Amino acid sequence: GLPDAAFWWKERATCCKVRARRFGSQRQLVVVEPSSTAGVAVLKLKNLPVNSFSLEFLTELIINLEKLENDKTFRGIIITSDCPKAFSAGVDLREICGKNPAHYTEYWKVLQDLWLRLYLSNLVLISAINGPCAAGGCLIPLTSDYRILADNPKCLIGLNETRLGISAPFWFKDPLVNIIGHRASEHALQLGLLFPPAEALQVGIVDKVVPKDQVQSTALSVMTQWLAIPDHARQLTKNMIRKPTADLLVKHRDTDIQNFVSFISRDSIQKSLQMYLAKLKQNKD
Numbered sequence: 001g002l003p004d005a006a007f008w009w010k011e012r013a014t015c016c017k018v019r020a021r022r023f024g025s026q027r028q029l030v031v032v033e034p035s036s037t038a039g040v041a042v043l044k045l046k047n048l049p050v051n052s053f054s055l056e057f058l059t060e061l062i063i064n065l066e067k068l069e070n071d072k073t074f075r076g077i078i079i080t081s082d083c084p085k086a087f088s089a090g091v092d093l094r095e096i097c098g099k100n101p102a103h104y105t106e107y108w109k110v111l112q113d114l115w116l117r118l119y120l121s122n123l124v125l126i127s128a129i130n131g132p133c134a135a136g137g138c139l140i141p142l143t144s145d146y147r148i149l150a151d152n153p154k155c156l157i158g159l160n161e162t163r164l165g166i167s168a169p170f171w172f173k174d175p176l177v178n179i180i181g182h183r184a185s186e187h188a189l190q191l192g193l194l195f196p197p198a199e200a201l202q203v204g205i206v207d208k209v210v211p212k213d214q215v216q217s218t219a220l221s222v223m224t225q226w227l228a229i230p231d232h233a234r235q236l237t238k239n240m241i242r243k244p245t246a247d248l249l250v251k252h253r254d255t256d257i258q259n260f261v262s263f264i265s266r267d268s269i270q271k272s273l274q275m276y277l278a279k280l281k282q283n284k285d
């Protein structure tokens, strides 16, 4: 029969640990702290300058999430950024530009791992989005149970892949559709919309918009409401609602990797990514 997500996860967790040893990083790209509320951890993303998803950062993130998942003292995680410039700029374009198919394969597998780890987490996940959040960066909020965005015009959020000449994979699209609906997703995805806070709230890609200095405290008070529900009942319900979406990725993982690798290896795609990266470097504040 079809292996379920838990099976996949076990196998992939081992790969992650092996990879972490290979990086042997001195920098701490993810910081986990206990919060003032019992059972709640705050996970801070700290891959300066913009929390782009390098392979090393993804690996560290997955390992930290895995530890929290297995630590019975924790029931919920607030995920936020410790980089002043961004919550997350998404996929690190240097990982998907000018590398070889083996690298693209490994990278995409790890990104899928992160998605599965988050989407099927038994813990309550709340994203405290205190900076811009683009494309792959939305993978964290979109797999969370609740999203709070800082009320600042710089805090744009959305799946802007088409603006880079690429397409969001189906497993980015599916949670978006589940959250904001089919028509709004069609619109947002095709145009690669990045929503400012008021519009983000209106379309429903975030649940709450608050002043930046209240993002963390609001996350804690929302967390308290979620933790008032018995874990077993909430977890069964979460799993019931999310399993059909998660199973699609579990079932189509390998094909999705093949599609990604052949798509990203095209010269035309490489060119448009390089142009986008060059434009980013020019438009510096």
Ligand SMILES: CCCCC/C=C\C/C=C\CCC/C=C/C(=O)SCCNC(=O)CCNC(=O)[C@H](O)C(C)(C)COP(=O)(O)OP(=O)(O)OC[C@H]1O[C@@H](n2cnc3c(N)ncnc32)[C@H](O)[C@@H]1OP(=O)(O)O
Pocket: 049, 050, 052, 085, 086, 088, 089, 090, 091, 092, 093, 094, 132, 134, 135, 136, 137, 160, 161, 164, 166, 167, 168, 169, 259, 260, 263, 264, 277, 280, 281, 283, 284, 285
């Ligand atoms: C037919 C078959 C189909 C099969 C389909 C299968 C798969 C689909 C194929 C591909 C899917 C790929 C999915 C990709 C998802 C992504 O996430 S792509 C990345 C999208 N991200 C963005 O567009 C955000 C870009 N960044 C920004 O807009 C800004 O940097 C900012 C986050 C708003 C912060 O702005 P600011 O404060 O002004 O800071 P800077 O712009 O100066 O940035 C600081 C440095 O960081 C570098 N940088 C920024 N983002 C990235 C990134 N994503 N990757 C790498 N590097 C990044 C930026 O260049 C600056 O560098 P320097 O200081 O100049 O060196």
